Amino acid sequence: xxxxxxxxxxxxxxxxxxxxxxxxxxVIGSDSRASMGGExxxxxxxxxxxxxxxxxxxxxxxxxxxxxxxxxxxIHQLSxxxxxxxxxxxxxxxxxxxxxFCYNHRDELSAGFIVAGWDSKRGPQVFQxxxxxxxxxxxxxxxxxxxxxxxxxxDAKFKPGMTREECLTFTTNALSLAMDRxxxxxxxxxxxxxxxxxxxxxxxxxxxxxxxxxxx
Amino acid sequence: MATVSVxxxxxxxxxxxxxxxxxxLEADSTKFGFNAPAARxxxxxxxxxVFKDGxxxxxxxxxxxxxxxxxxxCSKIHYISPNIYCCGxxxxxxxxxxxxxxxxxxxxxxxxxxxxxxVATANRMLKQMLFRYQGYIGAALVLGGVDxxxxxxxxxxxxxxxxxLPYVTMGSGSLAAMAVFEDRxxxxxxxxxxxxxxxxxxAAGIFxxxxxxxxxxxxxxxxxxxxxxxxxxxxxxxxxxxGSYRYKRGTTGVLTKTVTPLNLExxxxxxxxxxxx
Numbered sequence: 001x002x003x004x005x006x007x008x009x010x011x012x013x014x015x016x017x018x019x020x021x022x023x024x025x026x027v028i029g030s031d032s033r034a035s036m037g038g039e040x041x042x043x044x045x046x047x048x049x050x051x052x053x054x055x056x057x058x059x060x061x062x063x064x065x066x067x068x069x070x071x072x073x074x075i076h077q078l079s080x081x082x083x084x085x086x087x088x089x090x091x092x093x094x095x096x097x098x099x100x101f102c103y104n105h106r107d108e109l110s111a112g113f114i115v116a117g118w119d120s121k122r123g124p125q126v127f128q129x130x131x132x133x134x135x136x137x138x139x140x141x142x143x144x145x146x147x148x149x150x151x152x153x154x155d156a157k158f159k160p161g162m163t164r165e166e167c168l169t170f171t172t173n174a175l176s177l178a179m180d181r182x183x184x185x186x187x188x189x190x191x192x193x194x195x196x197x198x199x200x201x202x203x204x205x206x207x208x209x210x211x212x213x214x215x216x
Numbered sequence: 217m218a219t220v221s222v223x224x225x226x227x228x229x230x231x232x233x234x235x236x237x238x239x240x241l242e243a244d245s246t247k248f249g250f251n252a253p254a255a256r257x258x259x260x261x262x263x264x265x266v267f268k269d270g271x272x273x274x275x276x277x278x279x280x281x282x283x284x285x286x287x288x289x290c291s292k293i294h295y296i297s298p299n300i301y302c303c304g305x306x307x308x309x310x311x312x313x314x315x316x317x318x319x320x321x322x323x324x325x326x327x328x329x330x331x332x333x334x335v336a337t338a339n340r341m342l343k344q345m346l347f348r349y350q351g352y353i354g355a356a357l358v359l360g361g362v363d364x365x366x367x368x369x370x371x372x373x374x375x376x377x378x379x380x381l382p383y384v385t386m387g388s389g390s391l392a393a394m395a396v397f398e399d400r401x402x403x404x405x406x407x408x409x410x411x412x413x414x415x416x417x418x419a420a421g422i423f424x425x426x427x428x429x430x431x432x433x434x435x436x437x438x439x440x441x442x443x444x445x446x447x448x449x450x451x452x453x454x455x456x457x458x459g460s461y462r463y464k465r466g467t468t469g470v471l472t473k474t475v476t477p478l479n480l481e482x483x484x485x486x487x488x489x490x491x492x493x
Contacts, residue, residue, distance in 0.1 A: 007388070010351065010375045034379070040391070043371075043379045064377035069347050108350075 006037025010063045013048055014184025016146030017059035018174055019116035019126040020158070021139050022167035025195035026124040028057045028116045029171045031146065031179050032187030034064055044187045053078050055199055056094045056117030057192045061144040062131070066111040070101050091117045095127035095135050103133025114143055118194045142174065146182035150174050164193070169210075176209045235352055259427025261389030262292060262303035263417050264358045265401065266382045267410035270367045270438035271360035274414035275303045276389070276422050277447070278429035285429070291446065293435045297322050297333045298442070300361030301435045302342075305387035306374060307354035314355045318342050335361040335368040339378055347376025356386045362437050389421025389428040396420045411436060415449055422451055 014035045019028045030048035035041050048060045048067075052075050060067035077097050082089045095115040102109060109131075116126040128134075128141045140158055142150060154174055162170065172189060179185045189209060191202040242252050259280045264273045279287035294302050294315040300322075304311025318341045326333045339359055346353055357372040371384035383401050385393040396417040405413070411434060421428045431447035 011373050011377045034377075042373070043381065045381070046379060063375065065343075065347055065351075065373065065375035068343070068377050 006039040009037040010065060011036050011042050012038075012184065013046075013061055013064050013067060013144070014146070014182070014186075015048060015061045015144030016142070016150070016175055016178035016182060016185040017048060017061055017114050017144045018142045018147075018154075018171055019059065019114045019140065020162075020167050020171055021116075021124045021126055021160075022162040022164060024124070025118060025164065025167075025193060026116050026126060027164075027167045027171045028059060028114070028192045028194070029175050030059050030144075030190050031175060031185040032190060033185055035184045038184060041186075047190045049190045049192050049201075050075075051192070051199070052094055052115075053082065053089055053117070055088060055119065055194050056091055056115065057194065057199070058094070058098065058116075059114040059143070060111065061113065062111035063109075066109045067113070070098070070109065070111055070113070073101060074098050088119065090119045090121055091115060091125040091127065092119075092122075092137075095129055095137075098129045099133050099135045102129055102131070106132045112143055114141055116194070117199075118196060120196075123196075124194065142178075144185065146178035146185035149181040150178045153177055168193070172204060173210055177212065179209075180212065230348060230350075232350065232352065259389075259425070259429075260292065260305040260387030261385070261393050261418050261421025261425060261428040262305050262358050262387050263385040263390075263393045263397065263414060263421075264303065264360045264369045264371075264383070265397070265405075265410055265414055266360075266367050266369050267405040267407060269407065270362045270436065271369055272407075272410045272414045273301055273303050273358060273360050273435040273437070274418045274448075275433050276418055276428040277431045277433060278422075278427070279308055280427055288430050289447075291433065293433055293444070293446075295319060296338050296359070296361070297326065299332055299363055299437065300335055300338050300359070301437060301442070301444075302338070302360075303358040303386070305356040305358075305390075310353045310355040311357065314342065314345065314353060315357070318345070332363060334363040334365065335359065335370065336365075339370045339372065339380075342372050343376050343378050346372065346374060351375040358384055358386050360435075360437060362439050367437070385417065385421075387421070387428065389418075389425035392420040392424040393417035407436065407438075411448070419449070419451055 011034050014033050017030045028049055032045050033041055034043040034046045050058050050071050052058050074097050078089055078094055098113055098115055112131045113129045115129055118124050126138055126141055128136045139160055142154055157170055175189050188206050189204040193200045259278055262275045273293055275292035277289045278285055279290040292303055296302050296319045302315050322333045322338055351374045354374050356374055359370045371379045371386055383397045400413055415432055418432045430452055432449040432451055434445040434448040436443040
């Protein structure tokens with residue numbers, strides 16, 4: 001590290017990403033740090049929650065170049081699919097398109113994703129599309145290097161059928177805890193809340209995040 | 217009649233086998249004391265900033281080949297289109313050729329669409345090309361310009377990831393330049409303030425990073441106008457010698473002076489014609 005080897009390493013998203021379903025919608029959140037070689041923060045404000053369609057979002061983890069390339073390809077293919085079907089796409093379709101990219105190029109890519117959103121057929125859904133192309137549907141999921149620090153917290157605190165406010169508190173607390181402990185997660189919290197009516201984006205700056213001592 | 221076909225995995229995309237072979241060869245040859253010639257890198261401090269009316273791009277002008285300065289005044293701000301310019305850090309040949317290829321493709325695109333190209337288009341083209349080569353093209357770029365949607369600034373990494381930000385720095389001097397930006401950047405600055413800030417950021421890189429040096433080049437892009445200021449600031453002037461070691465006539469006293477002519481006889485004279493056809 002004295003020779004600055006971080007310069008020749010890929011930009012990694014580091015990351016803590018989370019998606020949680022609640023009664024009537026889904027909350028998706030991420031931190032905002034991109035790092036190189038575990039040493040240099042190349043960007044402290046990147047948004048890892050990307051809108052792939054009106055009511056479907058996807059969170060990126062892993063190599064930023066791979067994640068951006070796959071996400072752009074998914075946006076392209078999903079909009080095509082949606083135009084062909086003549087209706088808004090299912091969250092499962094988005095996850096499936098994501099999975100086909102991740103699986104077919106599993107030897108060359110190193111990126112994992114969370115696909116979450118709302119559709120008229122099955123309501124709010126969360127899918128985790130991991131590194132090799134495995135797809136798992138879950139009520140809530142966490143991913144990224146910072147997620148290891150909050151498994152205990154989310155397993156203890158999650159309840160199915162929360163209200164919107166409870167879900168936002170849960171998500172923000174989980175992200176704050178992970179960002180405090182993981183060196184490659186940090187910055188601000190990007191949130192997206194998707195319901196039947198609309199998809200709303202929020203940003204919580206670093207100094208407005210909940211402080212650990214006051215978490216119940 | 218049913219034919220049995222075995223589905224063979226067809227490897228697609230660029231094959232990087234030779235890159236691995238080259239790395240092994242270089243490692244082996246160092247054992248025998250043979251060092252492969254170092255690629256000329258730009259070392260570099262490059263940066264960009266979005267201000268009220270447009271974008272200011274800045275760069276130093278030193279190109280290094282290992283530990284030697286190969287070019288004291290190289291140009292690192294490359295033309296992409298009349299309204300878009302790109303600074304390049306990393307391997308000099310890679311940044312030069314990559315920006316030329318995208319500039320050429322963007323001109324064709326612009327002629328097809330009959331529109332002034334957008335910065336987002338240049339960004340997409342650059343990132344897709346760099347991603348295709350998986351980081352083996354060592355080009356780290358700061359892309360900026362003004363199009364119909366306003367001023368935009370992108371940083372593009374060699375592996376193909378990009379960031380869209382109001383201020384970016386790249387290259388070996390990026391940490392020094394980013395420190396200056398993080399301290400003094402404000403949104404919607406005036407042009408003179410923005411130019412001064414970029415100049416100071418590049419100067420921080422020049423004076424604190426060994427890979428950056430010489431002069432500061434600026435490129436100010438606004439709607440309909442580009443100011444390519446090369447050099448904007450000659451930060452490192454070559455010193456002027458204040459004294460001379462020449463001895464004045466009369467320093468050494470002359471005691472005697474004798475002139476002896478040498479009488480030489482011409483023994484042989486031959487002429488050889490030169491073939492000037």
